[in-house]
Amino acid sequence: MKKIALFVDVQNIYYTTRDTYSRQFNYKKLWETISAEGEIIIANAYATHRNDDKQIKFQDALKHIGFTVKLKPFIQRSDGSAKGDWDVGITIDVMDSAKDVDTVILLSGDGDFGLLLEKVKKDYDVSTEVYGVPALTAKNLIESANIFHQINEDFLL
Numbered sequence: 001m002k003k004i005a006l007f008v009d010v011q012n013i014y015y016t017t018r019d020t021y022s023r024q025f026n027y028k029k030l031w032e033t034i035s036a037e038g039e040i041i042i043a044n045a046y047a048t049h050r051n052d053d054k055q056i057k058f059q060d061a062l063k064h065i066g067f068t069v070k071l072k073p074f075i076q077r078s079d080g081s082a083k084g085d086w087d088v089g090i091t092i093d094v095m096d097s098a099k100d101v102d103t104v105i106l107l108s109g110d111g112d113f114g115l116l117l118e119k120v121k122k123d124y125d126v127s128t129e130v131y132g133v134p135a136l137t138a139k140n141l142i143e144s145a146n147i148f149h150q151i152n153e154d155f156l157l
Helices: 010-021 027-035 053-065 087-098 111-124 139-144
Strands: 003-009 039-049 068-073 103-107 127-132 147-150
Touching: 003 010, 003 027, 003 087, 010 039, 027 039, 027 053, 039 053, 039 087, 053 068, 087 103, 087 111, 103 111, 111 127, 111 139, 127 139
Parallel strands: 003 039, 003 103, 039 068, 103 127, 127 147
Antiparallel strands: none
């Protein structure tokens, strides 16, 4: 059975599905789809923590599905901008797990991850897959993955 590591850039998926479809992503449907392909041995969802009841309920739902939820504090800057980026944390976890799996699956549209996927394919001979909203997923990320799965109506609530 194929061993799978799954990594979700929660903020990226939230905003891209909201901005494109005005709907939320269906994590349960994702889990069912990927589970049919093999054994999910690592499943991390990366999010920011705002101590908001609605967000805590969402994080609990992710845990119930089977995800390990990794939180970083939400930082509001004095200029009004916000920070809550998980790129380095996701990269470290992908690099650490790639040696133990057959497939790395990333949910994000962030082009910064293109180099990461190229590296793990080369160094660990793993297959890489990306799930993203087509119009908001970087071209280099799509091209870096062995398989690109479009987030469309099938994966929305």
